Amino acid sequence: MKPSLSLEPVVGPNWHYAAELGITDIVAIRDQTDEVPIWDLPVLERVKKTYEDFGFRVAVLEGWVPFDSFRLRKPDADLDLKRMIAVIENMGKLGIGVLCYSWMAVNNWTRTSTATPTRGGALTSSYDHAVSERDPRSRQGIVVSEDLLWETLEQFLKAIVPVAEKAGVKLAIHPDDPPLSPLFGVGRIMRSVEAFDTALKLVDSPANGITFCQGNFAAMNADVPAAIRHLGRDGRIHFAHFRDIVGDAYRMTETFHDAGKTDMLAAMRAYRDIGFSGVMRTDHAPVMWGEDNGKPGYKSLGHIYAIGYMRGLMEAVAADAGR
Template identity: 30%
Template sequence: MKMVFRWFGEGNDTVSLDQIRQIPGVEGIVWALHDVPAGEEWPMDKILAVKTAADQAGLHLDVVESVNIHEDIKLGLPSRDKYISNYIKTMEKLAQVGVKVICYNFMPIFDWLRTDLYKEMEDGSTALFYEASKIENIEPMELVRKINENSTLTMPGWEPERLQYLTGLFEAYKDVTEEDMWENARYFLQEIIPAAERLGIRMAIHPDDPPWPIFGLPKIIINQDNVRRYLNLYDSPANSVTLCSGSLGANPDNDIIGMIHEFSDRIPFAHIRNVKVYENGDFIETSHRSQDGSVDIAGVVEAYHDIGFEGYARPDHGRHLWGEKCRPGYGLYDRALGIMYLWGVWDSLQRRANA
């Protein structure tokens, strides 16, 4: 298992590369150019600037998260070919600096959704929270304003310049069904995976977060059957999955450990985080410790150890601890604690295997 840490870039992250390099076992950053709108080709000079910074810190940049897909591709519009061409040009540039995995998603409009970014927990820490009843009674634009209020940092998937067209996007998706999304995904993969094979890059689809339809928008990467269907749309190691225990774990019916075993050769990148799920459909993100949430994180790590996982893994969202002012879900302290929990489980399993 290769441990990596998400970093949003110079001036766009409260966590520095110097801090990241001090977390035991972390060897690389998970990055992106968050100021480049979805659908545009990434400039090489900006890519090289990130590489230079990573090199100076002794960290690799093997994993990109995300090269976002333009909505026209998800909608299957005639203009999609232009955006797919730009996507492939970006992939070619990323291959030149050693990128091996591109995490991306096929979620309509929103990359993820929560109702509270700083829900206070019993111990005084705060965390990302999803309140099911609130989603049923809130207008999308009101939620967008809530997510972006007083934010000085970019929120992936909630960029104001993209979401200012929210009303038009909802209108565009009005008659789009799940089967339409599957067909549009198939078209995208037919174009993109041959390029990925040629470049030695593995495309790793991220599950929908949360894994169920919201605001009437179709969702397709939500459970084991659908992940299997997606991987079968183009049967190639380059068509793979970012297995996110937090996204999928928000639905207690999802068998994360079973997915790790079934898709073992198609998981180049793992997001490992815990969520506590309530009977009314609410959930909150907790520490990585198994006992603190509804996902058996120790069992998840054991499953990765059992399959001989040699891919990349990162602690996903963390709580906000000790007064840290940071991007919601992406502070230093709790993610670093999470890494040490993951390493503790992994090292114990390794020691037992070598006994």
């Protein structure tokens, strides 16, 4: 297992912290306000070189490719697919091994508060479905069905998995966040362990795999260590998000990584037992004293704390295995 941080492709404080923490394999994410056309090979080469010049290896791309037209079967669906094929081919040429993507249409990860107090006065994000239900969008009826999303996911996988196999790239689908349906009239399909079983069977290939985001599986009320063993039994967990919550999909609060509902040591043992050797990045850390809350969940101090906690758990399970 490789501890990791997510870094946008502009050098900043988190790049220095990552280097000081001994992080070598990073997750490249983009600022959602900018479109970076990495379906053009020279663009992705420049992005990769920016990280490499700082001493990092790009192990995972996450959240780079706009894809709602394909998910929703809109007129530009073919363009979305053409770009995604090019991105995966480019990743193969450049040795970037994992693409993290989701099937959340219209609404990405959603919270009803990003300033909920938690331990010591740190600020975290939370979700209360009762608040969402009062939103006018929740009274518009179903505008995107789950059936449509299952159909387009199957079309996507049948088109993309052969490309990924040829390129040597692994696809890693992320859970819905929060894992409930509908949300503001939009269906959500990746919200249970059984849904992930179904997605893996749509195209049964080692290239068709999972981003195991622990916080979302906890919000499903899944037994997280058991789910890791079940979904990762044949090597289909390609990427992991180290995160925890209290509550469930309908009412949940993000926590410090040592303060949620999941037995994190048991989860780390489960990763060891399935032979997971991929990248695990910290995710959605509380904003701590002295930090502004401009990017909730993605400031520095909570992630630095989480890396130390993650490393301690990894060392503990490695020591267990050596006894």
